[in-house]
Amino acid sequence: MSNQPDSSHAGGTLFLIPNTLGKRDEADPLPDVIPAGVQQIAARLDYLVAENAKTARAFLKKLGETAPLARPIQQIEIRELNVNTRAEALADLLEPIRAGRDGGLLSEAGVPAVADPGADLVRLAHAAGVRVRPLVGPSSILLAVMGSGLNGQSFAFNGYLPVDPGERAQKLRELEQHSRKTRQTQVWIETPYRNGALLEAMRQHCAGTTLLSIAVDLTQPGETIVTLPLSAWRPERLELHKRPAIFSLLAA
Structure with missing residues (x-):
């Protein structure tokens, strides 16, 4: 270069x-x-x-x-x-x-x-x-999609989801429905201290068969990427509090 x-x-x-x-x-x-x-x-x-x-x-x-x-x-x-x-x-x-x-x-x-x-x-x-x-450098979005095992041929980044619980629930259902219809991976981020609340909202409002991948601390010493059906996700599965995270969802 x-x-x-x-x-x-x-x-x-x-x-x-x-x-x-x-x-x-x-x-x-x-x-x-x-x-x-x-x-x-x-x-x-x-x-x-x-x-x-x-x-x-x-x-x-x-x-x-x-x-x-x-x-x-x-x-x-x-x-x-x-x-x-x-x-x-x-x-x-x-x-x-x-x-x-x-x-x-x-x-x-x-x-x-x-x-x-x-x-x-x-x-x-x-x-x-x-x-x-x-110039070439780290993109947390692409790294998360790469490491998720979800559909990397078609994915969409949605930024932040609504903070209001009702609006957030509606948005999650919309994203899941779109993912199911198009087989498109849906990607978003969250303010680190709200990661736990977001995971709980997904467990409540999305289907258990829907795949969720969470990537935390990308390129950092504690980097971890876990992909599971929502039915298998538990808060203790991955410590999320105040850790930079990327969420990726693919509906079955």
Whole structure:
């Protein structure tokens, strides 16, 4: 993978920079889930758009241990893009790249623009004729589907389910019915402290023959993936409390 600028496009390039999944010990080096070539590209950038500037600087500090940064961290410009960013502010975030400066969109965890607020900036970059380069890194969604044993030929990511118990129950029944009709794997995430309540809701409102796969702590030391019919799932089968999890369902 070349880390040289691309001169065939006007302006700079927007690199989509993957991050690690979950928290790691500060003493650990940047793991091999971020390829060396990606680290080298990220290390030469002096402009980043990130969800949180503090965690972006922590990423850069860790990155600098294995791929020397082109500039000191305090000289790297970091602008924030998160759920509070107004749509009219996106053009300003893209302007340095349109002016010829290579920049990076850094995810808080995993890959940018997937279950991530960066998608709007990527769409704007395409509209402005800016080259977009997605870089290889860990996607919890794809890793969960890969490890589930469910249908990887057809699957849909549904983000978060409703918090309200009644609405959540209705959504679960709808997803299960759609999965049964189309043989499509349905995938979603949940706020870690609500994982247990979500599992209990599935046990109550979905058929016992429906397959449920739960993947927790992906790429972490405690990584675990379990796929069972819902009739076989019990809360004690897998500790879920406050663990990042991906849920995948396939109705029989």
